[in-house]
Amino acid sequence: MPTPPSAPLDLLLLPSWLVPVEPSGVVLKDYGLGIRDGRIALIAPRAEAIKHPTLETRELPGMVLTPGLVNAHGHAAMSLFRGLADDLPLMTWLQQHIWPAEARWVNEDFVRDGTDLAIAEQLLGGITCFSDMYFFPQVASQRVHESGMRAQIAIPVLDFPIPGARDADEALRQGVHLYDDLKHHPRLSIAFGPHAPYSVADDKLESIRILVGEMDVGIHMHVHETAHEVEEALSKHGERPLARLARMQLLGPRFQAVHMTQVNDEDLALLVQHNCSVIHCPESNLKLASGFCPVERLWEAGVNVAIGTDGAASNNDLDLLGETRTAALLAKAVAQSATALDAHRALRMATLNGARALGLDEQIGTLEIGKFADIAAFDLSGLAQQPIYDPISQLVYASGRDQLRHVWVGGKQLVDDRHLLRMDSERLIASARAWGERIGAADRN
Numbered sequence: 001m002p003t004p005p006s007a008p009l010d011l012l013l014l015p016s017w018l019v020p021v022e023p024s025g026v027v028l029k030d031y032g033l034g035i036r037d038g039r040i041a042l043i044a045p046r047a048e049a050i051k052h053p054t055l056e057t058r059e060l061p062g063m064v065l066t067p068g069l070v071n072a073h074g075h076a077a078m079s080l081f082r083g084l085a086d087d088l089p090l091m092t093w094l095q096q097h098i099w100p101a102e103a104r105w106v107n108e109d110f111v112r113d114g115t116d117l118a119i120a121e122q123l124l125g126g127i128t129c130f131s132d133m134y135f136f137p138q139v140a141s142q143r144v145h146e147s148g149m150r151a152q153i154a155i156p157v158l159d160f161p162i163p164g165a166r167d168a169d170e171a172l173r174q175g176v177h178l179y180d181d182l183k184h185h186p187r188l189s190i191a192f193g194p195h196a197p198y199s200v201a202d203d204k205l206e207s208i209r210i211l212v213g214e215m216d217v218g219i220h221m222h223v224h225e226t227a228h229e230v231e232e233a234l235s236k237h238g239e240r241p242l243a244r245l246a247r248m249q250l251l252g253p254r255f256q257a258v259h260m261t262q263v264n265d266e267d268l269a270l271l272v273q274h275n276c277s278v279i280h281c282p283e284s285n286l287k288l289a290s291g292f293c294p295v296e297r298l299w300e301a302g303v304n305v306a307i308g309t310d311g312a313a314s315n316n317d318l319d320l321l322g323e324t325r326t327a328a329l330l331a332k333a334v335a336q337s338a339t340a341l342d343a344h345r346a347l348r349m350a351t352l353n354g355a356r357a358l359g360l361d362e363q364i365g366t367l368e369i370g371k372f373a374d375i376a377a378f379d380l381s382g383l384a385q386q387p388i389y390d391p392i393s394q395l396v397y398a399s400g401r402d403q404l405r406h407v408w409v410g411g412k413q414l415v416d417d418r419h420l421l422r423m424d425s426e427r428l429i430a431s432a433r434a435w436g437e438r439i440g441a442a443d444r445n
Contacts, residue, residue, distance in 0.1 A: 008053035009034035015060040038411035062381030068128025068374035070354025073308025077114030081313035106163040125401035126376035135163040154193030154220035191218035197241035218254040225259040261291030277357035284310035296335035306354040343396040377406040
């Protein structure tokens, strides 16, 4: 039976500012947000909110409540390769360093420890949901389940053997089994993650197309990451990668095109026609010199643009708030317009747009009554945030993830005053150092 409107709230949060994200551009000052049964049950002016029966009330002076941030692309366990192969172009980085390191080191223990490290780092930056595309996805899903976080697990598919799967067919079978196991999970969803157009053949893409149609799940794929990728596809196949995917009927509202640094008029028309989402990873693209995603042009055309950190091996952090600032600044330079991607739209890209890309926008991404209480509280009371004319401008342009104070996912608190409540930071640091010593010693030899 539905809960009576007069039932007590489980928790009432009383921040200085509340940013619902939808409607766009709105900042509510001196409002309260009430949580009941894991969902947002009340948003009202403070004077009204405090009259409501409540089991617990939290005063959050100087803080702004936002929807939990959504990291729409990453490779969580690669946190253990952070700094291993810096300052290299993409294909050199992949073929000569990362793929050999993965072949040697990646096993279930690596994915368990690396995913835990990534989850902890993300939570401490206000991220409540992330998309993960990495090996041993069943292990990653277990770690997300234990952590209390929310995630999309994209099943990696490549033409060659990968850790945990002898071939693409085995990876697809594992994906179907994991989907069956998790299809009723409240915080986990499955997508298929063909690595890139250049690493997955047509027959495997056709298998994915059929499975996606049967299972109604997303496709998460690196697309048009570099100019070289597009040039090579034109040379070998006579068509751009996105056009090939369109011809194979893979594009659609559940297609998540990661990177898209190379966008011409035909590409843009395909993205709009098929209502695809683009996942922008500005810092990884900058570090690997991959190119610039034309965010403002995509946005003006009506394309849903979300934001991701990529993996810590190519970024080198999982700081989505910092990524959002970079995205806003870079968008202005690329568009040659100071009005491109303002702070409010940048925050929308890191929240609602990410949720929409992952097919979760009816559940998360905004602070609205009925949605899951996935919430981040950032402290704007510090010296570097003063004075405050617009708390969102101060959050995006003058703050860092160290301003994060509290995190709730589905109404359950996972971070309290920057302390992880379900994870042991010291154990995570010790584990990461041990992996680093093993991998570093082998690399030196």
